[in-house]
Structure formats: C-alpha cells, structure tokens
Amino acid sequence: MNILKFGGTSVGSAQSISALMDILKKETGVENPIVVLSAMGGVTNTLLLMAENARSGADYADQLKEIETKHFEVIRALLPAGAQNPVLTKLKIYFNELEDILQSVYTLRELSLQTKDLILSYGERCSNVMVSHIARQYFANSVYVDGAELIKTDGNFGQAKVNTQLTETLIRDFYESNKDKLLFVTGFISSNEDGRVTTLGRGGSDYTAAIWGAALNAEEIQIWTDVDGMLTADPRIVKKAFSLPELSYIEAMELSYFGAKVIYPPTMTPAFLKKIPIVIKNTFNVDFPGTYIKHGAQASSLPIKGISSIDEISILNLSGSGMVGKAGFSGRLFSLLSREQVNVVLITQSSSEHSITFAVKPTDALKALALISKEFELELQARKLEYPEVENGLSILAIVGENMKRTPGISGRLFSALGRNGVNIRAIAQGSSEYNISVILSRADLSKAVNAVHDAFYSDLKKTLNIFCLGTGNIGKTLFQQLQNQMPFLAKNNDLQVKVMGVSNTRKMYLNPDGIDLTTWENVLEEQGDKADLGEFIKQMKNMNLANCVFVDNTASHNPIQFYLDVLQSSISVVTCNKIGNSAEYDQYVAFKEAARKHGVEFYYETNVGAGLPIIRTLKDLMLSGDRIASIEAILSGTISYIFNNFKGDRLFHEVVKEAQDLGYTEPDPRDDLNGKDFMRKMLILARDAGYALEEKDVAIESMLPAACLAANSVADFYQEMEKNAAHFENLKQEAAKNNKVLRYIGKLEDGKVSITLQMVDDSHPFYMLSGSDNIISFITDRYKERPLVVKGPGAGAEVTAAGVFADIINVGKR
Numbered sequence: 001m002n003i004l005k006f007g008g009t010s011v012g013s014a015q016s017i018s019a020l021m022d023i024l025k026k027e028t029g030v031e032n033p034i035v036v037l038s039a040m041g042g043v044t045n046t047l048l049l050m051a052e053n054a055r056s057g058a059d060y061a062d063q064l065k066e067i068e069t070k071h072f073e074v075i076r077a078l079l080p081a082g083a084q085n086p087v088l089t090k091l092k093i094y095f096n097e098l099e100d101i102l103q104s105v106y107t108l109r110e111l112s113l114q115t116k117d118l119i120l121s122y123g124e125r126c127s128n129v130m131v132s133h134i135a136r137q138y139f140a141n142s143v144y145v146d147g148a149e150l151i152k153t154d155g156n157f158g159q160a161k162v163n164t165q166l167t168e169t170l171i172r173d174f175y176e177s178n179k180d181k182l183l184f185v186t187g188f189i190s191s192n193e194d195g196r197v198t199t200l201g202r203g204g205s206d207y208t209a210a211i212w213g214a215a216l217n218a219e220e221i222q223i224w225t226d227v228d229g230m231l232t233a234d235p236r237i238v239k240k241a242f243s244l245p246e247l248s249y250i251e252a253m254e255l256s257y258f259g260a261k262v263i264y265p266p267t268m269t270p271a272f273l274k275k276i277p278i279v280i281k282n283t284f285n286v287d288f289p290g291t292y293i294k295h296g297a298q299a300s301s302l303p304i305k306g307i308s309s310i311d312e313i314s315i316l317n318l319s320g321s322g323m324v325g326k327a328g329f330s331g332r333l334f335s336l337l338s339r340e341q342v343n344v345v346l347i348t349q350s351s352s353e354h355s356i357t358f359a360v361k362p363t364d365a366l367k368a369l370a371l372i373s374k375e376f377e378l379e380l381q382a383r384k385l386e387y388p389e390v391e392n393g394l395s396i397l398a399i400v401g402e403n404m405k406r407t408p409g410i411s412g413r414l415f416s417a418l419g420r421n422g423v424n425i426r427a428i429a430q431g432s433s434e435y436n437i438s439v440i441l442s443r444a445d446l447s448k449a450v451n452a453v454h455d456a457f458y459s460d461l462k463k464t465l466n467i468f469c470l471g472t473g474n475i476g477k478t479l480f481q482q483l484q485n486q487m488p489f490l491a492k493n494n495d496l497q498v499k500v501m502g503v504s505n506t507r508k509m510y511l512n513p514d515g516i517d518l519t520t521w522e523n524v525l526e527e528q529g530d531k532a533d534l535g536e537f538i539k540q541m542k543n544m545n546l547a548n549c550v551f552v553d554n555t556a557s558h559n560p561i562q563f564y565l566d567v568l569q570s571s572i573s574v575v576t577c578n579k580i581g582n583s584a585e586y587d588q589y590v591a592f593k594e595a596a597r598k599h600g601v602e603f604y605y606e607t608n609v610g611a612g613l614p615i616i617r618t619l620k621d622l623m624l625s626g627d628r629i630a631s632i633e634a635i636l637s638g639t640i641s642y643i644f645n646n647f648k649g650d651r652l653f654h655e656v657v658k659e660a661q662d663l664g665y666t667e668p669d670p671r672d673d674l675n676g677k678d679f680m681r682k683m684l685i686l687a688r689d690a691g692y693a694l695e696e697k698d699v700a701i702e703s704m705l706p707a708a709c710l711a712a713n714s715v716a717d718f719y720q721e722m723e724k725n726a727a728h729f730e731n732l733k734q735e736a737a738k739n740n741k742v743l744r745y746i747g748k749l750e751d752g753k754v755s756i757t758l759q760m761v762d763d764s765h766p767f768y769m770l771s772g773s774d775n776i777i778s779f780i781t782d783r784y785k786e787r788p789l790v791v792k793g794p795g796a797g798a799e800v801t802a803a804g805v806f807a808d809i810i811n812v813g814k815r
C-alpha cells in the first residue's frame with residue numbers, strides 16, 4: 001500500500017484537483033492508497049494573517065470571505081449542482097466556527113499558540129472535506145478522516161512532538177476497520193492528550209504522510225508537489241538546475257534542511273527507520289519519474305548532489321582571551337541557546353580557540369545577544385570576552401552529497417568558483433560527516449554564488465556566459481548576428497551558452513535578467529529600452545550580480561573606459577575592441593591588467609590590433625614563454641592598406657577613402673585612420689605588451705596627409721580637403737609607380753622606439769604583396785631571428801572584427 005501526499009498547489013485549483021483525480025485513478029487498484037492532503041495553496045498563510053489581524057484589532061472579514069470563495073468556486077466547478085449542497089453546508093459550518101474563534105481573538109486581543117494551531121487546522125480540514133466529496137464521483141468509498149485524532153503529540157503547540165507508539169497503534173486500528181475505503185487524511189494537524197489540536201510545524205503534511213507510512217509499513221510514500229522532484233539547486237536561482245533521480249535519506253535531509261523546500265526534513269526519520277522509499281513527484285508532469293529517496297541509493301557520478309541555501313541568516317562572533325583553554329565554554333554557550341530555543345544553524349571555531357562564530361535566524365539574533373550578555377556578564381565586564389556583535393544581511397550556501405567523502409578537491413572547487421566570481425566568504429563549516437560544506441556569504445552575492453558553484457560542479461553541463469554589450473553599430477550588430485548563428489553549435493559542441501543580458505548604444509539601453517532574444521533585440525531595445533545612461537547601465541549590471549559575467553565594449557567612445565576598473569574590480573571580465581583604453585596613459589593600461597589579475601577575471605582586447613588576426617595572443621604567448629621581442633615591423637591600418645591597394649589608374653584618392661569607409665574598414669571617424677592615430681594606438685599597445693612603458697608622445701608619426709586635410713574640422717570637410725588636394729596623392733602614386741614601387745604605411749618598434757612612416761617599397765620587400773584590407777606583422781625575437789614570425793590577413797571589417805570579439809568572449813568562457 002502506498003501513501004500519496006498532495007501539497008498546497010496540487011489542491012490549489014479546480015484544474016489541479018482534476019489532475020489529482022487522474023493520478024488517483026491510476027493508483028487505486030486491489031489496494032487503495034491513503035491520501036494525505038495539505039490546505040489549498042495560500043490558505044495557511046491567509047489563516048495566519050487573519051489570526052494576526054484579529055489579535056491586533058484589524059479587519060479579517062475580507063480574508064475569510066476570500067478563503068470561502070476559493071473553496072466554493074472549486075466545488076461549483078467540479079461537482080454537479082445536485083451534489084454540491086452537503087459539502088457547501090459542511091464547509092459553511094467550518095467557516096462559521098472559524099469566524100467565532102477569530103471573533104474571540106479579536107475581542108481579547110490575544111492569540112495563544114494553542115488558538116493559532118486551532119485556526120490553522122481549518123485549512124487542512126476544509127481541503128480534505130472538499131476533495132473527498134469531489135472524489136466520490138469516481139470512488140464511491142471516499143471518506144474524510146480527521147488526522148488530528150489519530151496523531152497524538154505533546155502540548156508543544158506549533159511544533160508538537162509525536163507520541164510514536166500511541167499514534168502508530170491508533171492509525172493501525174483505524175486502518176484495520178477502514179481498509180476497504182479510500183481515505184483522505186488531513187495533513188499537518190494532530191492533537192495532544194487533552195484532545196486539543198496541535199500542529200507538526202510548517203510543511204508538516206509531509207510528516208503526516210511519513211507517520212502513516214511508517215505505522216502501516218507502506219511500500220512507498222509519494223510526495224506530490226509542483227516541481228520535478230529534488231533539484232540540484234533552487235530553480236528560481238539556477239535556471240539550469242536539474243532533477244536528481246536518487247538520493248540517500250541523509251542527502252535529502254541535508255538538502256531540505258537548508259532551503260530546498262521540497263520536503264519537510266522530519267519526514268525523513270520515520271521513513272528512514274522503516275526503510276520506506278520516499279518518491280517526490282510532480283502533479284503537473286505526471287510522467288516524469290521524479291526523485292527517489294531510499295536506502296542504498298545508487299552512487300552517482302556527480303561529485304555533489306546539490307546546492308542548498310538559507311536566504312537570511314545572522315552571525316554572532318564571540319571572541320576573547322577568556323575562552324582559550326576553557327573547557328566547557330562552548331558547552332555553556334550552546335546549552336544556553338538550546339535551553340532558550342535559539343536554533344543554531346552553523347558553528348565554526350578557530351583552532352586557537354580564540355573565537356567562536358555561530359549563525360542563527362535573524363529573528364533569533366537579538367535574543368541570542370541578550371542571552372549571551374546576561375550569561376557572560378562577568379567575563380564581558382572583565383574584558384575577557386569582547387562584546388559580541390550581530391552581523392546581518394548574510395546567507396548560507398551549502399554543497400551536499402555523500403560522494404564528497406571519497407573525493408578530494410571538492411572544497412577547492414567550491415572556493416575557487418566563489419573566489420573567481422568575487423564572492424567573499426565570511427565563515428566556513430564542514431561537518432565531520434563530510435556530507436555538507438557550508439559557507440556564509442553576503443546575501444547580495446547569494447544568487448551569483450549558487451550559479452557559479454552549480455557551474456563549477458556540473459561543468460559537464462552547459463556553462464552560461466552572461467554578457468552586457470555597449471555599442472550596436474557596425475561591430476556590435478555583426479557580433480549579435482554571429483552569436484545568434486553560432487549558439488546551437490556552441491551548445492552542442494562546447495556546452496556553452498552565451499546570453500546577452502544587457503545592451504546599450506548612445507540613445508537607449510535595455511537589460512533583462514532573463515536574457516535578450518537575439519532575433520528581436522533591435523525592436524526590443526527601441527521599444528522597451530530606457531534612455532541610455534552608462535553609469536546606470538553599469539550599476540544595473542553589477543546589481544544583477546551574475547556569475548560568469550562579461551562586459552563587452554564595442555564602441556569607439558572615451559566614456560566606457562572610465563568604468564573598466566570598477567567593472568573588473570566587481571569580478572566582471574572585460575572584452576573590448578575599443579582601443580582608447582589601452583592606448584591612453586600607460587598607468588591606466590597597467591591598472592586594467594592588475595585589476596583583472598587581482599580579481600581573477602579576464603581583460604581581452606585581441607581586436608585592438610589587426611581586428612580578428614591573432615596578434616595580441618601571439619605576442620602574449622611569446623612573452624609568456626620567455627621570448628624577447630627584438631623588433632616589430634607592421635602594417636596595421638586596414639583602411640590605409642585598402643586605400644593603397646586600390647588607389648590605382650585614374651581613381652581619385654578621396655573616392656577610395658569613401659569606399660573603405662563604406663566597406664566598414666574605417667573608424668567611425670575616418671580621420672582617425674588617415675591621420676595615423678589609429679595606427680599609433682595599435683603600435684603603442686603592441687609596444688606595451690612587448691614590455692615597453694611608452695606613452696603616445698613617444699610614437700613618431702610621419703603624416704601622409706597634407707596640412708589642410710589634417711586641419712579639417714568635420715568629416716565632410718575632410719573629404720572636401722582630400723578632393724582639393726588630389727594632386728598631392730596623385731604625385732605620391734606616380735612617384736611610386738615610376739620606380740616600380742608601392743606605397744606602404746609602416747610601423748616599427750625597434751630598441752624601444754616606435755615610429756610610423758610612409759614608405760615606397762619594391763618587390764624585394766616582404767610587405768610589397770598585399771591586397772584588400774590586409775594587415776601584416778613581422779616579429780623578430782630571440783627565437784625567431786633568422787626568419788621572422790609573420791601574421792598576415794584582412795585586418796579590418798565588421799565580420800573579422802566581430803569574430804575576434806566573439807573569440808575573446810568564448811575564451812573567457814573557457815577559463
């Protein structure tokens with residue numbers, strides 16, 4: 001025989017009760033199951049609220065009406081008109097009783113725990129009366145059972161302790177004479193010796209099911225809820241949390257003790273003692289196998305079973321010389337707290353015995369403080385103890401699993417995942433059972449931490465990168481297109497998901513914690529976006545506090561640069577194609593790198609030089625492996641390269657410049673290319689990466705433009721001036737052609753000096769043969785000195801640049 005317990009959501013509406021009936025049709029056969037029901041979803045909370053309202057003299061009539069309507073609507077929806085009256089009458093009697101009790105509370109302005117239990121009991125009574133009547137349409141032998149009469153407890157109202165022996169006898173006797181019926185038993189409620197209603201603690205309906213299961217040696221106890229069993233983490237926090245097929249009782253206990261509200265922890269004990277499996281199933285996804293909690297649960301390959309957490313916790317720290325070597329000190333402390341019903345959630349003690357830190361619920365913190373101040377008054381006065389302080393705003397995160405016992409490196413993985421994501425740990429505890437490692441951290445970091453730890457332990461599963469992008473121009477737009485096309489491949493082959501969580505241009509910004517759909521981002525940004533505000537964008541990004549976060553700068557603007565440090569210091573990686581940051585003051589360039597290193601995140605800027613060509617990476621690898629750069633010679637302006645490769649025959653110079661601009665090779669302002677500034681930035685970044693602390697003024701630039709072009713104060717002006725100075729460019733071209741040479745704008749780093757010069761080279765020069773927007777770079781190093789290491793290829797354009805940014809993002813994910 002099975003026990004089937006249905007929680008609040010499973011009896012919460014006409015629809016879910018119909019689903020419940022379908023489940024019962026499958027489960028009834030030779031032997032009837034025993035059905036245990038909670039109150040309708042939300043009703044217990046409303047009852048509590050009404051009780052509190054009555055006590056404080058506030059109105060509760062509307063809430064009473066609300067509960068009544070909730071039940072009556074279900075009855076009208078699920079029972080034919082002729083069958084409604086008896087059950088409506090029965091419920092009406094309950095509601096009248098409830099009203100009388102609330103009236104007394106209201107009059108006396110007094111609410112004892114005993115009265116509270118009585119008020120709460122109506123939730124389960126009403127739902128069971130209602131559902132057992134509805135069930136009669138399909139199961140003629142359905143009966144309502146007041147479970148309070150059969151579960152006997154002490155008088156600890158609100159959290160009563162069960163008299164197991166007496167209870168089991170009562171249940172067995174009752175069952176013997178009612179075997180042929182389909183029993184609907186009220187969960188959660190019980191009664192004391194005097195027959196007063198007591199309750200088994202919030203979530204106690206699970207416990208009722210386990211008590212009945214143990215008394216009757218059930219085959220299994222099924223807990224029907226609204227999730228697919230026990231998950232690896234709270235799915236509201238971790239989108240990728242998944243359901244666990246099997247758990248041991250201890251694992252389930254550890255997981256549910258901390259946060260995972262799927263099952264009420266005391267439920268485990270009766271089931272564990274009688275070795276009865278508990279199955280957690282989803283009423284709304286009946287075919288899903290759910291989670292089995294049982295003896296000899298199969299060892300799984302997962303290093304940990306799950307991550308659970310307590311949202312709000314406070315800690316108290318007790319320290320002082322008076323504690324050192326004092327036997328019985330902690331005994332005194334903790335028996336005091338236990339005597340006064342302060343539940344201690346976690347304890348850590350330093351090996352010097354100089355301090356004890358313990359965690360309690362925030363509602364208990366001040367009480368604990370007061371108790372300690374009184375108990376240790378003398379020690380505090382004599383300064384042998386420091387006056388303890390309460391620290392609030394904290395959470396506990398715990399990883400749980402029996403496999404931890406046999407696997408070294410688990411805590412390393414936990415702490416490095418937290419460290420990499422900038423999560424500061426306030427205290428740590430590992431039970432000697434090694435089933436659980438708990439850490440205390442700031443509440444603001446909890447969601448990020450749980451996600452980071454989930455990724456770290458289930459890394460064979462998909463890892464998510466959360467990206468926030470500035471710039472929706474040439475490069476930004478192309479990047480989104482590439483991301484969208486490549487997403488399925490990455491998910492399939494690299495277990496990586498890249499989610500765009502925020503986007504901004506100069507006009508609008510849009511952030512969405514669920515991610516932004518890349519098929520509609522342009523419309524969404526336009527229609528749902530707020531007015532752009534870079535500071536606000538960064539603030540909201542930081543507030544989301546996501547794990548594996550990347551800030552992507554696809555602008556050509558100075559404004560984002562001032563935020564890089566703050567972003568890196570917030571443990572968010574930066575990927576940028578914007579060269580302004582790295583080519584401004586040397587100290588700033590160094591500060592970015594140091595911040596990234598210190599905070600364990602990445603600062604990637606491959607596209608700062610040669611767009612997607614692997615130049616920065618190559619140089620970095622040379623340096624890391626101990627090579628030394630003797631000299632660099634390079635063509636690094638894709639725009640100028642394109643111009644010289646296409647400025648032929650009778651073509652006009654300014655027309656070719658326009659063509660380069662239309663092809664997306666130039667900077668947003670093409671003057672930055674032609675005046676050598678863009679090239680200068682690239683050379684400066686290369687020189688710095690090669691180990692030289694140079695500034696902009698150290699780069700000698702030979703201009704290829706006549707003074708009037710350089711002086712143009714708008715892009716339109718600039719084109720006009722180039723047109724007016726056509727003869728200057730024509731002369732350059734003809735002179736080169738006359739000598740069988742080509743024009744090349746070449747950068748050089750040698751002996752720590754950087755120059756950029758306009759040259760005419762013949763076919764003996766390695767830079768002679770270039771086409772399109774080609775860049776070329778030749779490194780002479782200690783190891784590559786006979787023949788240089790050369791990288792060559794298209795060095796400008798939206799596709800190759802966006803691809804370089806994309807690769808940088810993926811490389812953050814690989815770490």
Ligand SMILES: NC(=O)C1=CN([C@@H]2O[C@H](COP(=O)(O)OP(=O)(O)OC[C@H]3O[C@@H](n4cnc5c(N)ncnc54)[C@H](O)[C@@H]3O)[C@@H](O)[C@H]2O)C=CC1
Nearest residue numbers: 471472473474475505506555556557559578668796797801
């Ligand atoms: N075109 C190319 O081949 C290469 C370009 N790059 C770099 O790519 C970057 C972007 O170039 P394009 O896409 O061509 O420029 P673009 O002018 O087409 O787009 C720039 C975008 O940045 C946005 N923006 C500017 N300031 C902003 C701010 N403060 N906050 C938010 N958004 C802001 C603009 O609204 C625009 O959407 C530049 O830094 C460029 O140097 C790097 C390598 C190669």
Ligand SMILES: N[C@@H](CC=O)C(=O)O
Nearest residue numbers: 637638639666667796
């Ligand atoms: N405008 C740049 C693009 C790459 O950085 C160029 O022309 O090289």
Ligand code: NA
Nearest residue numbers: 606609611613
């Ligand atoms: Na590059």
